[in-house]
Each structure stands twice: as structure tokens, then as C-alpha cells.
Amino acid sequence: MTSVLYDAPGPRAKRRNVLLSVVFVALLALLVWWVWRTMDDKGQLKWVLWKPFTTSEAWTTYLLPGLGNTLKAAALSMIIALPLGAFFGISRMSDHRWVRVPAAVVVEFFRSIPVLLLMLFANEFYSRYTNVTTDDRPLYAVVTGLVLYNASVLAEIVRAGILALPKGQTEAAYAIGLRKGQTMTSILLPQAVTAMLPAIVSQLVVIVKDTALGGVMIGYAELLSARSTFAANYADVIQSFVGVAVIFIVVNFLLTSFASWLEGRLRRSKKGTGAVLGAEDMEELNPAAVGGTFGTGAGAGTGI
Numbered sequence: 001m002t003s004v005l006y007d008a009p010g011p012r013a014k015r016r017n018v019l020l021s022v023v024f025v026a027l028l029a030l031l032v033w034w035v036w037r038t039m040d041d042k043g044q045l046k047w048v049l050w051k052p053f054t055t056s057e058a059w060t061t062y063l064l065p066g067l068g069n070t071l072k073a074a075a076l077s078m079i080i081a082l083p084l085g086a087f088f089g090i091s092r093m094s095d096h097r098w099v100r101v102p103a104a105v106v107v108e109f110f111r112s113i114p115v116l117l118l119m120l121f122a123n124e125f126y127s128r129y130t131n132v133t134t135d136d137r138p139l140y141a142v143v144t145g146l147v148l149y150n151a152s153v154l155a156e157i158v159r160a161g162i163l164a165l166p167k168g169q170t171e172a173a174y175a176i177g178l179r180k181g182q183t184m185t186s187i188l189l190p191q192a193v194t195a196m197l198p199a200i201v202s203q204l205v206v207i208v209k210d211t212a213l214g215g216v217m218i219g220y221a222e223l224l225s226a227r228s229t230f231a232a233n234y235a236d237v238i239q240s241f242v243g244v245a246v247i248f249i250v251v252n253f254l255l256t257s258f259a260s261w262l263e264g265r266l267r268r269s270k271k272g273t274g275a276v277l278g279a280e281d282m283e284e285l286n287p288a289a290v291g292g293t294f295g296t297g298a299g300a301g302t303g304i
Contacts, residue, residue: 002087044238052234053243056259067247071223073139074208077146081207082200084147087152090107090184094161103155111152116213119145123218138221141277146207155205161196162188194266201259224249 009017026278039045052058074116091103110118123141126132132140165188223244229242 038100039238044236049236049239052230052239054168055234058234060231062226062230063223063243065245066221066223067251069139069220069226070208070222071251073142073146073211073214073220074204075296076143077207077211078204080143080147081154084151086158088151089154089158089162092155095180107155108150109152111156113149115145115210115218118148119214119218121145122148135197138214138218139272141218141219142211142222146210146213150203150207154200157196157199157203161192161199163193165191171183191252194263196260197263197266201256204259205255208252208255209248 035165036045088107089105091099092107094100094103120139122144123137126137126140126144162184169187169191170183173187178186211220212224214220215222219225227240227244231237234240
């Protein structure tokens with residue numbers, strides 16, 4: 001029994017994998033025990049230090065507003081970066097040099113700059129050359145930096161996903177008379193989306209985490225920034241960091257779980273149904289080809 005990526009392990013390989021798994025679990029348990037023991041020795045596990053997380057005021061005043069700002073910046077960045085990344089990724093595969101080269105320059109330029117530097121530049125730009133208010137400027141700067149960087153990365157993901165498809169898909173589409181735009185939207189992109197989804201979700205998780213850079217450097221009131229105020233008034237530093245880390249883990253887990261469900265649904269929907277395309281279906285895809293090439297073929301068959 002073999003896989004596309006690797007040969008199925010034999011008896012010795014299975015025993016070795018089981019042994020390595022046992023060793024890894026043992027080392028992980030040892031690490032958890034050491035962390036727990038160290039925190040207990042330092043008095044960091046006392047209930048009085050963790051009690052602030054059970055008060056409603058801590059959540060409504062600090063944590064939930066910070067989480068809301070984090071999700072707001074991440075959602076805006078995702079909504080803008082996804083179509084922008086798809087646009088530049090497809091543009092990089094254009095047959096026209098005047099489209100392909102500028103798209104490549106934009107993608108490589110913004111992909112090479114750290115996202116924090118993009119946020120700082122955006123913050124200065126909005127401060128000097130626009131009428132954006134002081135309260136809104138951090139949000140604008142964070143979203144701008146995240147969009148410019150992640151759209152460039154998503155463009156490469158889209159391009160790689162489409163190029164990974166067999167060339168026969170494109171050739172078959174051209175053979176039935178589809179134009180380049182129809183081939184991309186009706187044939188290539190629907191197939192590539194499923195393959196690209198894990199990489200896209202990983203980048204969306206990066207967007208959620210990178211919102212914290214805006215709180216550290218330009219004063220955006222996101223979750224990590226709210227943690228410092230929360231720690232100063234309610235909890236100790238370690239406890240506040242642990243609480244915020246757990247919140248980030250839960251948010252990203254929900255995001256990846258939704259993506260896994262969506263990926264499975266897409267894969268099930270793409271399975272063959274046994275349906276055969278008729279003349280009306282082909283005419284809907286490409287009326288010109290049906291009226292011309294396919295219509296001629298039909299007429300010849302009738303004459304025979």
C-alpha cells in the first residue's frame with residue numbers, strides 16, 4: 001500500500017515510529033511537569049493570581065474589547081488581502097508582459113519587507129498626508145501593513161496552486177473552445193482552491209497573530225495591548241500572558257477547524273456525480289463554440 005508522497009512503512013519502520021512517538025510524548029510530559037513544578041515553586045499557581053480571569057469586569061473592560069479590535073483588524077485584512085492576492089497571483093501568469101512584470105514587481109517588493117515596517121510606514125503616511133483621525137490611524141496602519149504583506153504572500157500561494165494543476169486541464173479547456181478567462185474561472189481556480197486552502201488558512205492565522213505588532217509599536221488597542229493594562233490593574237504579568245495566549249489559541253483553532261470543515265465539504269462536492277454535460281450546458285459555458293464548431297459537427301452528423 002503506497003501513497004502519492006511516500007511508501008507505506010514496513011514492520012521495522014512502524015516499530016521505529018511507535019518508539020519515537022512514545023519518546024516524544026514522554027519528553028513532552030516531562031517538559032510540562034518541569035514548567036508546572038517551576039511555576040509552583042515560584043508561587044505562580046496561587047489562585048489569587050488567576051482569580052481576575054473569573055471577574056466580568058476584567059473581560060468587559062479589557063480582554064473582550066481588545067479581542068474585538070484584533071478580530072476587526074484581522075477580518076478587514078482578510079477581506080481585502082484575499083481578492084487582492086488572487087488578482088496579483090493570476091496577473092503574474094498573464095501572457096502579456098505589461099501585466100506580468102508589474103505584478104511580479106509589486107509582489108516581490110512587498111513580500112520582501114517586514115510587516116512591522118509596513119505598518120510603521122503606513123502610520124507615518126496617514127499621519128502626514130491624509131486627514132485620518134488620530135483614533136482611527138492605528139487601525140488603518142495595521143490593516144494596510146497586513147494587506148500589503150499578506151496579499152503578496154497569498155499571490156504566490158494562488159500562483160503555485162494553479163501551476164500545480166496538470167497542463168491537461170488547460171489544454172482540454174482550450175480544446176472545447178473556452179477562452180483564457182473562462183478557463184481560469186471555470187476550470188483552474190475551482191480545482192486549485194481545494195489544494196490551496198491549507199496554505200491560505202495558515203496565512204490567515206498569521207494575519208490574526210500579526211495584529212499584535214500594531215499594539216506593540218503604534219498603539220493599536222488590540223488584545224495584546226489590552227493585556228498590559230489588564231496586568232497593571234488586575235493580574236500578574238505571567239498570568240496575563242498565559243490568558244492572552246489561550247485566547248489566541250482558541251481563536252486560531254476555531255479558524256482552522258472551520259477551514260478543515262470547508263475543505264472537506266469542497267472535496268465532497270467535487271466528486272464525480274455521473275452527470276453528463278448536454279448541449280445546453282456547453283452553450284452556457286461557451287455559446288460561440290456551440291454555435292460554431294460544435295454546431296458544425298452536429299450538422300455533419302445529421303447529414304450522414
